[in-house]
Amino acid sequence: MPAPTHIFTPPFNIVRASHVVLDVTDLGRSRAFYEDTIGLHVEDADKDAVYLRAVEERQHHSLVLRRADGPSCRRLGFRVGTQDDLDKAAQHFRELGLPADFVEQPYQGRTLQVSDPEGLPLEFVASMVRREILLQKYEHYRGVRPQRFDHVNIFAPDVQASLDFYAGLGFRLTEYAEEDGPNGRIAAGWMHRKGNVHDIAFTNGRGPRLHHFCYWTPTALDIIHLCDVMATTGHLANMERGPGRHGISNAFFLYVRDPDGHRLELYTCDYQTMDPDHEPIRWSLRDPRRQTLWGAPAPKSWFEEGSRFHDLADREAAFTANVLVAS
Known part of the structure; x- marks a missing residue:
C-alpha cells in the first residue's frame, strides 16, 4: 500500500502532541506512581483529578488523571499555533461531517473537542495556563x-x-x-x-x-x-x-x-x-x-x-x- 504524501500546506497548523487524559480507578495510587516513581510534577490536584507536567514544559499539564469507575483514555490532546487555527480546525472537521465542539476545560484556554473518522476523541488547544519552567530547578528531578x-x-x-x-x-x-x-x-x-x-x-x-x-x-x-x-x-x-x-x-x-x-x-x-x-x-x-x-x-x-x-x-x-x- 502507498505511503502517504507529505502535505506542506495543511488546513490548520498542528504544532505537536500536547497531553493525554486518562481515567484511573485509584487516584491516589496513580498519582503516587506518576509523581514518585516516574518523576512527573503535580501542578494541581483535587479529589477528582490530578494534573501533571514534566520539567521542560511551561504549559499547565501534559497528563490528566481522572477518578473513574474503570480505566480508559478520555482524550488525546494536540497543540495548534493560534486561536485562528482552532477555528480553521473546527471548520475542517465539520466540513468532513465529523463532530467538533468548543468546550470549557480546567486550566486550558479555548478547547476544541473533535472525533476523527475512527472515533478517536481528540482535543486541540492553542494555549494553556502557563507555569514556571522547571528545567534548571534540579530539586524537581526524580524518577x-x-x-x-x-x-x-x-x-x-x-x-x-x-x-x-x-x-x-x-x-x-x-x-x-x-x-x-x-x-x-x-x-x-x-x-x-x-x-x-x-x-x-x-x-x-x-x-x-x-x-x-x-x-x-x-x-x-x-x-x-x-x-x-x-x-x-x-x-x-x-x-x-x-x-x-x-x-x-x-x-x-x-x-x-x-x-x-x-x-x-x-x-x-x-x-x-x-x-x-x-x-x-x-x-x-x-x-x-x-x-x-x-x-x-x-x-x-x-x-x-x-x-x-x-x-x-x-x-x-x-x-x-x-x-x-x-x-
Whole structure:
C-alpha cells in the first residue's frame, strides 16, 4: 500500500502532541506512581483529578488523571499555533461531517473537542495556563527525570486509512513497517509535526485503543536508573519491555504499565526530521531489528493489550500482521 504524501500546506497548523487524559480507578495510587516513581510534577490536584507536567514544559499539564469507575483514555490532546487555527480546525472537521465542539476545560484556554473518522476523541488547544519552567530547578528531578511529553501510539484497525487521514492534517510520515512483496500492506506508521520521529503512531490491531503515550527523557542512563528504582520499590511487575534500542526511531526505550494497566513509554535519543526532503524509512515487517535494534522481539502483551477509549467501541483489525513475537 502507498505511503502517504507529505502535505506542506495543511488546513490548520498542528504544532505537536500536547497531553493525554486518562481515567484511573485509584487516584491516589496513580498519582503516587506518576509523581514518585516516574518523576512527573503535580501542578494541581483535587479529589477528582490530578494534573501533571514534566520539567521542560511551561504549559499547565501534559497528563490528566481522572477518578473513574474503570480505566480508559478520555482524550488525546494536540497543540495548534493560534486561536485562528482552532477555528480553521473546527471548520475542517465539520466540513468532513465529523463532530467538533468548543468546550470549557480546567486550566486550558479555548478547547476544541473533535472525533476523527475512527472515533478517536481528540482535543486541540492553542494555549494553556502557563507555569514556571522547571528545567534548571534540579530539586524537581526524580524518577526518570521526564523532560517533555513526546507522542502517542494507537492500535488502529485500518492503519492505511489512519495514515491517510492524518497526512491530510499535515502529519508527515517518518518510518513505516510493511509486508514484503508487491502487494504488501502497511502494518504500522510513525508521523510527526514537531520535527522528531513522531507525535502520533498507528499500529495494526484491534481498536481504536491507546497503545501507549510517551515522555522524553534526557539520557539512556536515566532510563536505566528508573529500572533500578522500579525493581527495588515494588514495581518489578510494572516493567513490560526493555530497556532497549528501537530500530524504528533509533530511540532508547522502556515500557512500563501504571496501576490500571495504561502503558507508558520512556524514550530518548531519536533523531530530527524537519527537513522538507526527509523521505520515510521503510522497514520489512519481518526484520528482527525493527522492534528492537538488537533483535529482541516484543512480548505478546505488546500486540494484544491497550487502553480502551471511553465510550468508543473497538473492532478487529482489517488484517493479521505477521510479526515476530517473543515466546
